[in-house]
Amino acid sequence: MNLSFLKLHRSLLLILVVMLTSVLTLTLSYGHYKGHSQIDWFDVGGEGGITAITLLWIFFILLSRPKGRVTNLLFSGLAFMNLSMTLDFIDEFVYYSDEQAWLSTIESIPAPFGMILMTMALYHWHQEQMTINQQLRNRERFYREHQLSDAISGLASADYMKSQINRELNLLHHSLHGFSLLMLDIAQFDRFNRQFGDAEGNKLLQEFAQVITLNVREQDLVCRYASDCFIVMLPNTELAVAEQLSMSLVSALEAFSFNSSDKAVTYKQKVHTSLVAATHRDSTSGLLSQLHQKLLMNKSLHGNTA
Amino acid sequence: MSACLSNSSYIDSPYQGLQSWAAQLVDLAKHRGVHPDKLLKGTRLFYQDFAAGKASISVEQFYRLQENCRQFDNQHQLSFLLGRKLLNHNPLYSAFSQAESLRTLQKLLTRTPLHGFNLFNAEHKYHQGRHYFIINLSFGAINAAVEQFCCELFASFIAATCKWRIGNNSDLCFSFPYAQPTHIEQYQTNLQANCKFSQQLFMVSISNELYNKHLIDSCPSLLQQSLATIQQHPLPATPWLQLVRNHISAQPQQNLETVAQCFAMSPATFKRKLKQHHTRFSALQDSINRQTAVFNIATLAQSNETLAGELNFSDLTNFRRAFKRWTGTTPSQLRELINEH
Numbered sequence: 284m285n286l287s288f289l290k291l292h293r294s295l296l297l298i299l300v301v302m303l304t305s306v307l308t309l310t311l312s313y314g315h316y317k318g319h320s321q322i323d324w325f326d327v328g329g330e331g332g333i334t335a336i337t338l339l340w341i342f343f344i345l346l347s348r349p350k351g352r353v354t355n356l357l358f359s360g361l362a363f364m365n366l367s368m369t370l371d372f373i374d375e376f377v378y379y380s381d382e383q384a385w386l387s388t389i390e391s392i393p394a395p396f397g398m399i400l401m402t403m404a405l406y407h408w409h410q411e412q413m414t415i416n417q418q419l420r421n422r423e424r425f426y427r428e429h430q431l432s433d434a435i436s437g438l439a440s441a442d443y444m445k446s447q448i449n450r451e452l453n454l455l456h457h458s459l460h461g462f463s464l465l466m467l468d469i470a471q472f473d474r475f476n477r478q479f480g481d482a483e484g485n486k487l488l489q490e491f492a493q494v495i496t497l498n499v500r501e502q503d504l505v506c507r508y509a510s511d512c513f514i515v516m517l518p519n520t521e522l523a524v525a526e527q528l529s530m531s532l533v534s535a536l537e538a539f540s541f542n543s544s545d546k547a548v549t550y551k552q553k554v555h556t557s558l559v560a561a562t563h564r565d566s567t568s569g570l571l572s573q574l575h576q577k578l579l580m581n582k583s584l585h586g587n588t589a
Numbered sequence: 590m591s592a593c594l595s596n597s598s599y600i601d602s603p604y605q606g607l608q609s610w611a612a613q614l615v616d617l618a619k620h621r622g623v624h625p626d627k628l629l630k631g632t633r634l635f636y637q638d639f640a641a642g643k644a645s646i647s648v649e650q651f652y653r654l655q656e657n658c659r660q661f662d663n664q665h666q667l668s669f670l671l672g673r674k675l676l677n678h679n680p681l682y683s684a685f686s687q688a689e690s691l692r693t694l695q696k697l698l699t700r701t702p703l704h705g706f707n708l709f710n711a712e713h714k715y716h717q718g719r720h721y722f723i724i725n726l727s728f729g730a731i732n733a734a735v736e737q738f739c740c741e742l743f744a745s746f747i748a749a750t751c752k753w754r755i756g757n758n759s760d761l762c763f764s765f766p767y768a769q770p771t772h773i774e775q776y777q778t779n780l781q782a783n784c785k786f787s788q789q790l791f792m793v794s795i796s797n798e799l800y801n802k803h804l805i806d807s808c809p810s811l812l813q814q815s816l817a818t819i820q821q822h823p824l825p826a827t828p829w830l831q832l833v834r835n836h837i838s839a840q841p842q843q844n845l846e847t848v849a850q851c852f853a854m855s856p857a858t859f860k861r862k863l864k865q866h867h868t869r870f871s872a873l874q875d876s877i878n879r880q881t882a883v884f885n886i887a888t889l890a891q892s893n894e895t896l897a898g899e900l901n902f903s904d905l906t907n908f909r910r911a912f913k914r915w916t917g918t919t920p921s922q923l924r925e926l927i928n929e930h
Contacts, residue, residue, distance in 0.1 A: 433664065434620075434621040434622045435620075435621065440663075440664055441664065441772070441774045442663070442664075442771075468778075473673075473749070473752060473753070476673075477753075481620075485620070508774050508778060509664070509666060509669075509772075509774040509775045509777070509778040509779065510666070510669070510775070510778040510779055511778070512774075512777075512778040568773065571773070571774065571777075572773075572777070575777040575778075579759065579781060583757075583759060
């Protein structure tokens with residue numbers, strides 16, 4: 284489990300701890316113990332469980348989200364709900380004298396506030412998600428499955444690309460133009476890795492992935508095929524258009540300069556490409572091997588800079 | 590017979606030098622989001638031991654680690670990634686960067702298989718301007734998944750070395766014993782060479798010209814210096830299974846009892862040792878014959894008669910039956926299959 288986000292939320296965690304300790308001290312100092320026979324253990328189990336689970340929800344929210352308004356709203360909504368639950372839970376063990384009876388009357392007040400805050404949070408979360416979906420559109424198309432994405436670049440994996448090619452091949456007779464596939468390969472990536480190390484190599488792949496994603500159209504899908512090789516699927520695109528897109532993508536990639544982490548090296552890379560347009564007779568594996576053969580040919584044409 | 594009794598190592602004996610490969614494999618997987626504990630499950634190894642340099646790993650444990658990798662690495666890339674890094678922390682590295690030709694590299698690897706390279710051994714053949722290397726796993730493999738992982742590992746190492754030293758892989762040709770896997774993209778992008786599948790043997794071939802090509806950035810005196818360093822390292826013990834294999838292929842007529850005697854074991858102990866290496870005597874015999882038969886038919890284009898004579902069969906019908914047992918096909922079917930490719 285990656286706990287790095289938790290460090291961002293020190294202040295929220297502090298608020299939670301202060302809230303829970305003050306509630307506990309307040310209730311336990313004013314309340315009187317009911318006595319063992321008076322306690323309904325069934326209720327204790329139920330209410331204790333709810334309290335613990337809301338705490339767990341808070342934990343997961345903080346674990347998976349960066350700072351921001353939506354996180355604050357989610358946190359405060361859940362925290363208010365948790366406050367009500369905690370008061371309710373402690374009620375099972377203690378009773379209050381008449382002067383302190385207000386303590387048991389207020390226990391239901393935080394919960395509705397919490398729920399209103401949660402509702403607002405969910406609305407804003409929805410808005411936020413729409414923005415993220417927009418940013419992810421070139422990486423996933425219609426389907427989200429985190430197991431199908433590549434851990435280094437964050438793009439779709441080869442398996443996902445294969446399933447999408449399959450899908451497009453099945454749909455081919457419905458569309459006006461066939462789809463095209465573009466393969467991109469970073470020249471001299473091996474040498475780069477040897478010279479600057481794997482960590483920098485991975486960073487280059489990540490940034491490369493971002494540049495590709497920025498420079499393709501809304502409907503295109505980008506995947507990391509394997510190693511330093513990427514594939515862009517261009518749906519409804521004939522070869523002539525695909526060639527233009529490929530040229531503009533290559534010039535964007537070759538204009539991009541990579542800065543190493545210590546800012547000591549600025550590196551510009553060349554890319555090799557190959558293009559195929561799918562026809563009715565093609566198969567997924569056939570298309571991919573055609574694409575790869577063409578890439579190897581282009582590489583050897585351009586002076587063996589593999 | 591003394592060769593049979595010389596210092597040898599088993600699949601479960603601690604193997605010096607595998608540690609750096611295993612550590613790199615675990616770290617590569619970790620970078621790709623796989624927790625080391627998951628990866629080391631069932632291997633009786635601990636991640637902390639790698640950092641402390643205390644892990645002593647047997648080939649069997651390394652194989653278990655590969656098995657776990659296959660399970661958690663859904664892109665099947667770890668074997669290829671590790672293959673590029675096999676020379677890291679290896680005393681052979683400096684010699685590799687100075688050697689004057691691929692021939693020197695290959696000889697070096699055969700004579701001083703330091704730190705893990707003993708896992709593989711190659712049989713060298715030459716035919717019509719091409720060098721062929723039939724590669725065997727010296728310790729055998731515990732199952733098909735591990736065999737595939739090892740083939741990918743070594744193929745990736747060869748491809749990366751050729752790319753590094755001669756800059757171009759288009760002449761390399763790999764044959765793999767298994768059917769084309771679904772993660773063919775890893776073969777295409779990592780090896781960038783011709784790959785043939787369902788070939789019944791693991792083999793790599795290269796043209797004589799490239800094999801002997803003088804590598805420009807080599808330096809003979811630095812090479813001598815690195816060789817002197819390499820010679821200070823003790824040679825790893827020869828894998829026991831490889832000794833048995835060599836013995837069987839040199840003396841194909843001997844039966845199990847005679848071979849067991851050569852290895853100073855009772856037939857029962859000998860069988861048990863083979864079982865520990867996940868193989869049997871007859872399986873070893875068959876695999877040796879299969880390699881010769883497939884190579885001679887597919888590459889040398891020998892006729893059945895010549896091949897039967899070479900393998901000491903007096904009768905062609907017997908030969909065909911045996912061939913079918915080794916390869917699952919008849920000689921003529923195999924020829925058809927090759928012509929299709």
